[in-house]
Amino acid sequence: METTTERSPALQGVAFGVSIVSFFALGWLGWGTGGHLPTAAQICLVVAAALLSVALAAVAWRRWFTTRTPPPVADTSRRMSGRTFGLIIGVEWIGLGVVSGVLGGTGHTDQIAAVICAGVGLHFIPLAKLFGVRAYYVTAAVMCLLAVLTFILAPSTPALWTMLPGIGSAVTLYATCVALLRWRPDQSRS
Template sequence: MEPAGERSPALQGVAFGVSILSFFALGWLGWGTGGHLPTGAQIALMVVAALVSVGLAAFAWRRWRTTRLPAVPDIERRLSGRAFGVIIGVEWIGLGIVSGILGGTGHTDAIAPVICAGVGLHFIPLAQLFGVRAYYVTAAVMCLLAVLTFILAPSTPALWTVLPGVGAAITLYATCIALLAWNPTRGTLTAATSSPAR
């Protein structure tokens, strides 16, 4: 006999968020370590990271399928969805323009930390929209990674990608764990999701 209520849209949002964040964590890890590790070590690292990403996403979706909560008004879901789309659209367009300018002016080294900062900043409105306090921490850490990269990388060129890449990957994986630790009967999440953070 299934529990009363409906499948939680908040937990569905968490499942989407964990899936997207873990996918981009994998991408950031590849960006940060590519060219800096022996081929065998790079492949092994990415395989392990891919398994971690799949495991996190699978756990999140299983939790959504097996948990029932009181219904959430459809209007609340629709409004959250529209605002989410605007935030993501602004993020992608803004980062695309800035990356193009940096690439066109010969400042390609700065692309990774700038994108890291941009992705971090977009978590602030998402935190306000979905009531996910962990996103504020994610935003702060990713912006700090960008600042540290600009401070440290000029003397150690590898850090232009290693620091924001590996740092962002760890941060996004930690955010996934924070989302999975959320208690749907006590938290304030309404239709929580996360963005396709780059």
């Protein structure tokens, strides 16, 4: 009897994750370097980061496309995972939008990047549980630490209000992409 195989839904999730996370890493890098580097240097850095983002996503999608696994026993949890993911992202975006609006409205625009960094970090905690990706706990901790460090260090060096959370988050998110590419979902689901 021949065993049928199909593309892994978990690896498809990894491919989506790497694509999304690498896109946001690029955005964080742009935010963290904007206005702090000569224009030509920033353009070169952002182009290099964009190429890195595309390469990471391409590797993730190729892995999904070329890897065959036995079909899952039951796939009833995928719809609930999608809804839960949407809820987590919706709460994150609404919360960060409100907080950013309050900070902007009260004249504390310099703190927005650090607060968003903390909020993005916190959203990785329920995602870690939802998708069984332990690396997301590390991502959450590092991004929250970056936010705390920004509040400690930036008052004496105003450029750090965007540089530290921006560049730090970009590096953290790119490292998360690498961790996702190394992750073996069939061996670590909790």
